[in-house]
Amino acid sequence: DGGITQSPKYLFRKEGQNVTLSCEQNLNHDAMYWYRQDPGQGLRLIYYSQIVNDFQKGDIAEGYSVSREKKESFPLTVTSAQKNPTAFYLCATQGNPYEQYFGPGTRLTVT
Amino acid sequence: DAKTTQPTSMDCAEGRAANLPCNHSTISGNEYVYWYRQIHSQGPQYIIHGLKNNETNEMASLIITEDRKSSTLILPHATLRDTAVYYCIVRSYSNSGYALNFGKGTSLLVTP
Numbered sequence: 516d517g518g519i520t521q522s523p524k525y526l527f528r529k530e531g532q533n534v535t536l537s538c539e540q541n542l543n544h545d546a547m548y549w550y551r552q553d554p555g556q557g558l559r560l561i562y563y564s565q566i567v568n569d570f571q572k573g574d575i576a577e578g579y580s581v582s583r584e585k586k587e588s589f590p591l592t593v594t595s596a597q598k599n600p601t602a603f604y605l606c607a608t609q610g611n612p613y614e615q616y617f618g619p620g621t622r623l624t625v626t
Numbered sequence: 627d628a629k630t631t632q633p634t635s636m637d638c639a640e641g642r643a644a645n646l647p648c649n650h651s652t653i654s655g656n657e658y659v660y661w662y663r664q665i666h667s668q669g670p671q672y673i674i675h676g677l678k679n680n681e682t683n684e685m686a687s688l689i690i691t692e693d694r695k696s697s698t699l700i701l702p703h704a705t706l707r708d709t710a711v712y713y714c715i716v717r718s719y720s721n722s723g724y725a726l727n728f729g730k731g732t733s734l735l736v737t738p
Contacts, residue, residue, distance in 0.1 A: 555730070613675045616672075
């Protein structure tokens with residue numbers, strides 16, 4: 516099956532710890548994105564990558580970091596510098612110029 | 627990017643057409659109108675997009691006014707599984723690629 520995998524679905528961490536969210540795709544898409552969603556809100560862009568070994572900050576990149584060493588993988592690290600990390604995190608790829616495909620998301624809770 | 631305005635919520639009876647409006651009065655000539663939907667606790671799903679002409683696919687129809695300042699997404703025969711938040715997005719290619727700006731959308735409730 517082609518698709519986007521995000522794991523785990525639920526993640527719990529203590530405040531002050533860094534945590535890495537996984538995003539893997541087998542769609543052979545070049546562009547990948549990370550979004551954050553807070554309750555009752557729309558999605559906000561954290562980071563995006565249009566090609567391997569290249570990535571750019573989105574609107575809310577502070578406290579986050581990414582890497583893109585392989586086409587299939589675009590992991591997101593939520594660092595201790597992120598002041599409000601509890602949120603729903605969504606990874607997406609760009610299929611054609613008009614359609615983004617989203618993964619199932621990871622719900623991160625930091626206490 | 628052009629800003630969009632959508633109603634916060636709408637109801638629709640099962641089997642009826644759901645008509646979801648979107649205002650985008652500041653849209654520019656090279657910006658497309660996209661519709662996505664998000665079922666609770668899942669990732670958004672692409673529905674349809676258009677530039678000037680009306681569009682139809684297996685999921686929905688998109689009607690864009692001649693001046694392009696507003697559009698309507700039509701789900702012709704709504705089912706309970708169409709209950710979701712529907713996002714209208716106006717976008718063109720930019721420095722952030724095709725990254726999408728999601729507002730709060732319209733929460734559609736389809737009732738039996």
